[in-house]
Amino acid sequence: MKKLLAALTVALLATVSIGAHAKDWSTIRFGVDASYPPFESKGADGKLVGFDIDLGNEICKRVGAKCVWVENDFDGMIPALKAKKFDGVLSSMSMTPQRAEQIAFSSKLFNTPTRLVAKQGSGILPTAESLKGKTVGVEQGTIQETYAKTYWEPAGAKVVPYQNQDQVYADLISGRLDAALQDAVQADQGFLKTPRGKGFTFVGKDLDDPKILGNGAGIGMRKEDTDLKVKVDKAIADMIKDGTYKKIEKKYFDFDVYGS
DSSP states (O other), X not given: OHHHHHHHHHHHHHHHHHHHHOOOOSEEEEEEOSOXXXXXXXXXXXXXXXXXXXXXXXXXXXXXXXXXEEEOOGGGHHHHHHTTSOSEEXXXXXXXXXXXXXXXXXXOOBOOOEEEEEETTOOOOSSHHHHTTOEEEEETTSHHXXXXXXXXXXGTOEEEEESSHHHHHHHHHHTSOSEEEEEHHHHIIIIXXXXXXXXXXXXXXXXXXXXXXXXXXXXXXXXXXXXXXXXXXXXXXXXXXXXXXXXXXHHHOSSOOSOO
């Protein structure tokens, strides 16, 4: 009898343990910094819109989950993810080796370059020599901040981080900044092609540094949530295979943002 009771106790504990660790993904919370059009921003009605938002909603639909969007400053995304404020970061987060040490990433969502923006005719180039004595704005916590502080700041450039991209552009327009470094597609569609971007332009070519700038953007997740990653990766793969990804892409871009 004692052996039977012991066996039943072990079985019960195992069942409780499994139940305690099972994750319910009927709701998925995504962290987002809504200052990065056309990837994520707020429409005139205050609702979240953008390429990442549409991708996230489609992923949730395929996983059979309700999407909940949690706004958060970009520089606090990884700490908030680890603190379980949300389940994933879906906010144009580049997949870099440094970030991959802390969190897991989904398969790639898109891959767009980084470029510098300055006033037309400024003569500024994205080099340490050209930016010596200049003030460059970046969004705090981004790969662009890391790049500028790694290569330009030691050579005499002043790198100023901001909580969001809108603040970067506001100071660029006011003249407090000489240049701004950010995702090229975001700069093109979210600034240069808008009225406030008049008189500004890209300067120099795309920047290339996979170690710092990464190899595309993905959804950041906690490393222990392997079951969520499997579900998300399958949804992304299915979207690409059945043409849904391209359909969403064409809503925002007239070129390929997925990349090679």
